Amino acid sequence: MAGGPKKCWPLIGFSLICLKMVASAKTAPEIPTIDQAYSKISNSITVEWTTVPGATSYLLTAEDGDTVIETMVANSPGTVRGLKAATLYQITIRSISATGKSQPSPPKQAKTVLAAPILEVSSPSPDSILVQWEAVYMAIAFSVSIMRANGLGRIWKENTTNISLTFTSLEAGTLYTIKAYAWNANGIPGDDSICNQRTSPRAPANIQVSFDSGALRASVSWAPTEGAFNYTVMALSDSSELSCHTSLSACTISSLQCGTEYLISVLASNDAGSSKSTSAEALKTVACAPGRVTIREDPPGHLSVAWSNVDLGDYYVVFVKSDDGLEVHCNTSLTQCNFLSQCGFTYFISVFAYNKAGQSPLGDVFNYTTAPCCPTDINPVLVSSDRVEIVWSPVRGAELYETTAVDGFTVVECNDTAPACTLSALECDTKYDITVYSFSEARGRNMSCTSRFITTAPCSPEIKNVSKDAFSTINVHWRSTNNDATYTVTAQGEMGLFWCSSTGQSCAMAGLPCGSVFSITAVAETQAGRSLPSYSVPLETVPCCPAGLTVTQVTQSVINVSWTIGTGAQTYVTVLESHTGQSKCLTHQTQCLLGCISCGVNYTVALQAISATGLTADCTYQSYSSSACCPLGVKLYRLGPNGIRIHWQAPRGSANYSTDLYGSKGIFTCAPSAGLSFCDVTKIPCGDVYTVMVSPIAETGLKLTFCPKKIYSVTCSGSTLGMVETSFAKRRKYFFNYCMREFGISYIALSLNPQEQFCFLTSKVDEFLLMETPVRGRTTAPADSTLTAQPRSRSGRESPCSRACRHRRARPVSGGRATELLSPW
Template sequence: APDTPVIDQAYSKLSNSITVEWRAVPGATNYMLTAEDGDSFVETMVKNSPGTVTGLKPATLYRITVRSVNSGGKSQPSPFRKVKTGGLSKSYFKFLDVKLAFNSGALRAVVSWMPTEGALTYSVTVSSGLLKLRCNTSSASCMVPSLQCSSEYYVSVTAHNDAGSSEPSEAVSLKTIPCAPVNISIEEDEPGHLLVSWSSVSLGHYYVVFVKSDDGLEVHCNTSSTQCHFQSDCGYTYFISVFAYNKAGQSPLGDVFNYTTAPCCPSDFRAVFTSSDTVRVTWAAVRGADLYETRAAGGSGVMLCRDTATACTLSALQCSTPYNITVYSFSEARGSNTSCAPQYVATAPCSPEIKNISKEGLSVISVQWQPNNEEATYVVTARGEAGLWHCTSTRNSCTLMDLPCGSDFSVSAIARSPAGQSLPSYSVPLETAPCCPNDMILTQVTQSVTNISWSVGRGAQTYVTTLESPKGQAKCHTLQTYCLLGCITCGTNYTVSLRAISETGLTSSCTYQGYSSSACCPSGVKLYRLSNNGIRVFWRASDETMSYNADLHGSKGNFSCTPSSGLSHCDITKIPCGDVYTVLVAPVTNKGPKLTFCPKKIYS
């Protein structure tokens, strides 16, 4: 007889049969299957494994044995297995061949398997922790909806018929797509660089960040970390989305963030002074700017100007002060671009203040001022009808030379530096001393009176003339350009001086060539008739060394006689009779006309 076989497994697919699997026995030609329930038994002869015993009662527990048969007889029964009809054993389910098809977009899975004889319905269980989802179907597939992202599920299938349910199949793992990344942060870690970061996503293997600018250009970044760097331009709005990926697919679309970079710094930045304390700042409009702020820092504080226009005027700047002028651009979305570079400017020097004007000499004026600039050249200008006069210095004074006499000037000062020119100082009036008259004429009117006349001295209002000798002084003060001086001593040398005085009291002292008064007239003039047609003229000489001349003037003629020096008489003959004559005896001089002011005598 052959050896006893050994049962590998036995199960019931249907409610009236049991299927048995065993190991083949050498030399066996047939096998006898026996099913016993205690009340009866059923035997079935089969050629090889597996074999099925039919005609059994449903839902009944049977003892199953196998014997090997050949021409030599039957073997002993194999060790028995207990199998209940009408149920689905775990071994039955291994033929289902479970397959998963995951729909990442809808977050659902389709579970499918090979249909098996004896199963009327199937139930699919999808579990994750305490969460369990079920799907019942009579087909060989089932759709499980409402799965969660970033979750791992375990899927098992149970078969059912009228006799009962099988044990669940061995669980199959299902990992869903990752959830959309959260806690997305966008910042400019430095101008021109965007840093996008997010929290790690469960079951996310890698991430893709998409950045699209408002001009349509799109870039992306693949990374397994939780941050990405992007180049950015000022004044743009970027739309940013982050996706997580794994083998199941792409995460759902999360929030789309927009980030607006700071507006660009103004270009073509120019600062031009329109006056010594006012600067006009202009620039070109830039992308992303809604408002501009011009800031001038220097001196005692900061000056601000805000406008939507691309120009700003800063006034009342401090003189002789350096300023850093910066134009910042603002946007409602991002605020200010604080990386804009300043431009250095310096205001013109401060106006000097004239402290003193003094006369150093004729036509020489010294001007002093308060220096109120560190590095400046000062220019003083005297302006008048006579013209312009200048002097220059880097210190606190300078001298105006060759100013014309008798002129009025307005004196002012300015300061110059590489930054520009100051406003002029307050003007100080300046009057030069009046000019001395160029010409002076002295004419003796009488023996004791002299007439002096002169040309106009520019700038003079009054004049004081003086004739002075050891014997005395004669003086007059007049508004005119002439003067009669009395008390002149005849035959005396005088020094001549004149003071020209301006309306404000400025005086010029003028000196001229000396003046000699005429010789003195003789005294005691007497007339004696010599004959019917002659006359002798006697006089008492004032100076014995002086020569004299006697003149007779009548209607019938003029006659004269001049005696030798030292004589005090002379004769005039051949005088027509019957006429009245005027007799004048005067000293004879080498210069000027004859003197006509000596006393006259009448002779008839």
């Protein structure tokens, strides 16, 4: 290394000589002279020289044999930096101007001072500071001084050859300034090393500890300590260590453990370190919540609460709060408490331990639900043969009701949340042991509920037979297995309701109306209730006989029987019976015509009313006497100019008759005396055609009008229109023609021959009687003459219907001068 620089020195000198020779022509600056060179800082040397005219700057060079350091400065003094401490340097200087650079000055030696010691300071105690440093090159001693950083107070200075020094009797928590430097063998001090150090604080005093049992935390406070930046509170137990840090004079330690004893201490600290811990304060926390809590209800209505013992617990309090808000508690130093309880309640149970620190934390809250209450007011609202519906008041604590009905080995159940139950599929007339159990999810079924007996309604009877006796009494027979039952049989129909009752197996009903349809049912009844009605059995009573029956003579051999409607009857059979025979008819109507009736005969009248199903009612009525027979041989005889005798032949039996003559001039009636067969009519106008009817009188006084009528012409005596005399000995035969009714007829023409006609007004063409009239004065008609009846129109012209007429021979009538003309067919 040395050789290197040394070899360079000649080359460097040759260059300088050359430069000088070149610059001589330009006047290079003068070479400065170093006045002195010294070192005040271990990494620099300061050089002083005489100023060179014309120089604008100077180049300082420091060489220690290994390195060369150059520094450009403007004027004297100048300092070369970046040097090594305690090192000998050869210093040269050159002046520089615009014309060039001068030659180096003669060298001058200077040595840098010692380096400053590197201090390590600490405060091992509140009243001392320990200063330590490493050895300094070329140092033989050290000088260390200390004073308060604020400049107040005295300065302590110590010289030592050691590399550490302790200053004592200092003020705690105070900031000090420490200055240290090294000496070399020449007594020249080196660089200063200055640092600040604060003494550690003293331990805090007047410590106060308060405990929050609810939050399990401790609040610690103390008097502030001089120079303390921060404080640390320590809580130590056998199993844990807790702390809190603060710059204030109070701190809270959280998360303390229950049932634990802690030692509380406070440390003050600053940048120098921490104080010693204060004398610890003892803190006992609250006891932990008791564990292993057991709750029993034995017997029902009594709760027993037990728990395990806990550390630091002086006594215990158990709180029991029911779900209705009522709360009770007990204090004890033992580990068990007893309480009264009620059914259907949920109790919330908490156990706390207490000591001087307060109440233990809240542990588990236990809820205990007692068995639900049992229903007590079980009422059957419906009891039938196979079903029982019961209701009860809701009970406390019941979430579900389980109802059972037990009959021997048969069990019927129903479960429901509602306070009602319908037990179905039961046996009729059976006694059941019914229990309603209350159920809760927490406690299950309350097995202490009592039962009650309920008997189902009786079984429905079964009608086996319905019969009717000779007195129209309905007898109903049934079969049933009920005990002590009363049976009611009803007949329901359109005519109303009829019933009978019995405790046996039959009963009778009378007075059911005829012609009705009934539904027969039977019901059993016991103290338990009524059974369902039996299956109905239809019953039809015989039809009612018609209330009224009327017999009316229509003709001599035909009568009309009519009657009122018989309720329930659909068909009627009418029978008239006498010694002469029987007349019968079958009809759906309420009347019937019976023929072949003999006149003047007494008949028995019977009627059968028959229903649609064939039930028959035999109805009897009063006997009926048919009308008297119509008289025979009705004849007319003249009695003087204005009198007529009507004569007839009375048939068998005695009867009264009435005679009526109908003419254009009036109606004439006569009634003969009893037993006579003729009747005289006086003051009858002649010259008219009369319709003659002889009628028998019925027992009721009514005149029967079904006998045949005859027409006679009565002439006036002494007139040209005299009565024709007929000689019956000659047995003359007369004919008359009857025209069919093809036109409205106003006149009838009579003639002895087709050329001679006499017209007579008449209102009937069905049947009529004609008195013979004289034809042109002749009183006797020729044997070959005929009576012709021809229709004529109202205009008098002959109608063409004469060819349609048919002939009927007249029969001579004996006696008198009257001639009978037979009625037409």
